[in-house]
Amino acid sequence: MQETNGTLPRLELKLCAPRGFCAGVDRAIQIVELALLKYGAPVYVRHEIVHNKYVVESLRNKGAVFVEELNEVPDDGQPVIFSAHGVPKSIPAEAQRRNMFFLDATCPLVSKVHKEAILHDRREREVLLIGHAGHPEVIGTMGQLPEGTVHLIETVADAKSYQPHSDRQLAWISQTTLSVDDTSEIVRVLKERFPDIAQPHKDDICYATTNRQEAVKFIASQCDALIVVGAPNSSNSQRLREVAEREGCQKAVLLQRAADINWKDFEGITSLGVTAGASAPEILVEEIIEAFRSHFDVVVETIRTATEDISFNLPRELREGVSTTG
Template sequence: MNATFPSAPCGADSAFIQSDALAPLRVLIAAPRGFCAGVDRAIEIVERAIRLYGPPVYVRHEIVHNRFVVDGLRAKGAVFVEELDEVPDGAPVIFSAHGVPKSVPDAATARGLDWLDATCPLVSKVHRQAERQIEAGRHIIFIGHKGHPEVIGTFGQVPEGTMTLVETVEDVASLPFTQEDALGFLTQTTLSVDDTHAIIEALKERFPQIHAPRAEDICYATSNRQAAVKVIAPQTQLVLVIGAPNSSNSMRLVEVAERCGAQAHLVQRATDIEESWLEGVTTLGLTAGASAPEELVREVIARLSQWRQVTEEQVVTAQENMVFKLPRQLAG
């Protein structure tokens, strides 16, 4: 626990100190929070590629969903594009941590581009599972959010028409399959643990024959961050989640906090916080999505300290020691 106290001028009387003191605010900081191993790896891939090739290095899609991180890499020489045809001939290109359809590296190879794959290994694991499900003759029910880059990338691993997306329990009821069909399911790695469990139970009830993956697809970091919020949120009146609105795992943290009875706000930077949010708040929870750096956590604490006497408490619910290898081109 780290406590900070407002200073008073030498010789100030007690009445002055009391009237000038900031109201206390207890801040419960979730641990784990922030960067996961997949994000660490993706950022390091971009930074090493810039050193290896020299700028500019092109990145297809935001390397991770965080504007602060993307802007920092852009300042070092990364150029972010949405499609491969925006990459000039002869330029190196990196694929984002969310994964890409098979057609993207195939097209890069056909053009003779040097490319690096920053896909999170846990997303790549889902890709390989999808291939095995199709090889086994099953149609895949994929639980995820329509339009998310990870979903697009996973659908792009298998032939068109062999995978169907569901987003809610209600979607399960409208699936055009029977108990005679060979089916399997997979999930996006950054979903709500509770929502996904409910969808899986609905799938198993309607299709008892459905084939489940050997292990849960939701990644360890997503699960751990949601579990931490479940611990701190019931003790707070407000939870702040540092993350981007297009970050699936960050948005799920907001939902988890709200379900635990706390108000919750997603903030990208400390300047997004409004002092009025703190009215009636004596205990505040703070966490960060898997793409948000610790620097932004400290930035938020500094802003809160402008208005309140902040006491920080780390609430540790898990230890994370995962490390992923770099692509062989950058190893060493």
């Protein structure tokens, strides 16, 4: 970039808080790391533990072996870990049939949605899941009930056209990483069409997703550009980029690493927002800030819109081993 009068151009960098790791992601990573300490390598992980290449590679370097299906796991007695996104009921059932030792790293807030689906079905309700087809969390939630029992609603158009499959009362649940605004619009349509539809006692969209979107909403219109640090297959990261665009930020981009920065995209800016998806480690945020320091005279201001102090318990098998494994 061009320097101005022999000095770097000034850049006001607004750093969202909260950002990055949520309690569910932190717990899932800890489960893999503690399993490696307690049981030794290899530890098998079904699917990416969280959607972040940096995290996956760092765990792979420590001895984690990532697989897509259990048939890739040898019968060697080593632990198998299910990812934070959750799995269909058929997966732990298969692991039990094979006498595998498995640890479930499903985020407790995803498990809450699983329990809601099961409870609605027991109460003879027809279950609608608001979410994105093909996402691991959606596959896991739909897989809590027999095939064809849970019906996916992806868009407002789906909500407008949905025809019940039975005379049962309807109930809706949702993926935890959706856009708060998009989901609200879908729910509005469902309630208009089906006034008696049952809903969660507490929103299914998780606190971390909501908080990160609110932080982006707060700063987006004040920034010439905004960077979301996260992976392209991370739902909550993609939603952050969409929220920034919707709130008036002219250029919102999703980047995995500083090496992915296209500097032409940021020519002439004087203000930049930075946040990170719930599966992106802080080291990647710091990496991007340092990259901008080489092109701008950066002044960082942290904008805090919420405080998070939530933590989740580890599986009992690992809690018992923590004191002896350091």
